[in-house]
Amino acid sequence: MASAAQRLGMIGIVDSVCVVHQLVDDPGTVGVTAIDKRPVEGPVRVRTLGLHGDVQADRKNHGGEEKAVYAYSAADADWWARQLGRDVQPGYFGENLRISGAQGADFDVDGAAAGERWRIGERVVLEVTWPRIPCATFGRWVEQDRWVKRFLQAGRPGTYFRVVTPGEVRAGDAVEIIAVGEGPSMREVAAVNS
Template identity: 40%
Template sequence: MKIIATNIGERKEIDWKGKTVTTGIFKYPVEKSVFLDKEEVKGDAICNREHHGGIDQAVYGYSLKHYDYWKELYPDSDWDLGMFGENLTIDDLDESKIHVGDTYKVGEVILEVTKPRQPCMKLGVRFNNMKIVKQFWKQDFPGIYFKVVQTGEVKAGDELEQIKKCSENPTIAEVYRNKRTEKGM
């Protein structure tokens, strides 16, 4: 797996149907490397610490291959990498083959898979269409949150080398399906 883009967002206040919404979901690729710290990507805005950032959600990765599916549903969207709020756009991140606890080395950084992303209304804000939140729940490619075991810089072009496989644990897709069932979706 290879990092295609590193994405950073600024704190942004927008008017959403007459209500002010503060979000960091508007992420865009940066040309420089980014520092993956224990609880966040340095320089990336986290506006809701209850659901983003922290030890188990320090870095969010999403697969470039999933973009094709969404582009068919939203052909008129202004497509940029980072569209899903991911810090790392990765060429082929397959949630059906990646297990909770799997660990990867990227340069000097070590990342451990923790859980899938659960979509919130801010994804709908980014797409200017709340339908995407329900659509996102109904498929099995939510992207992956990583814990940063060893901090450091990463950049586009860096390869993720698996150093630990936890086949005994559920895959990210399985965890996501269970969450969907819990929510009655």
């Protein structure tokens, strides 16, 4: 795990930009879920409340300015694919951005601390706010026993962001950590909730 100083300037790549594909019936209190996100081609506008074309069905617990964009690591998705014995396609965990390291290096999405800022592409700046704390809907979607607890205990929660500077993102955009945060990492914050 890299220190804050080591994280500054870290470079990654956006593998996929994902938005909701369709609302799916769900037995939870809202009745539907927008977790079914899939990659889209071309540029996608990023605004204060997230990506154009994306939606959250349960706006009480998801989305808003503090959880406008959700990023997940390609390395973590590959790890889960091995654990689950199946592909974990971009968007499957409800993420908007699937991120990998540049030139084969790791890009530790979960090692970010609140306040860390990422520049994506030419203009977009995102600021780390929260780790993903999974809900029962996520558990039903993945169809795994005790999924919520298992996901938290794995220490691979992914990271939510608020939008500092709007713009456009697309697959292939560079991701650069331009300011580091202080305090515990998203991995450590999520561990407190496991």
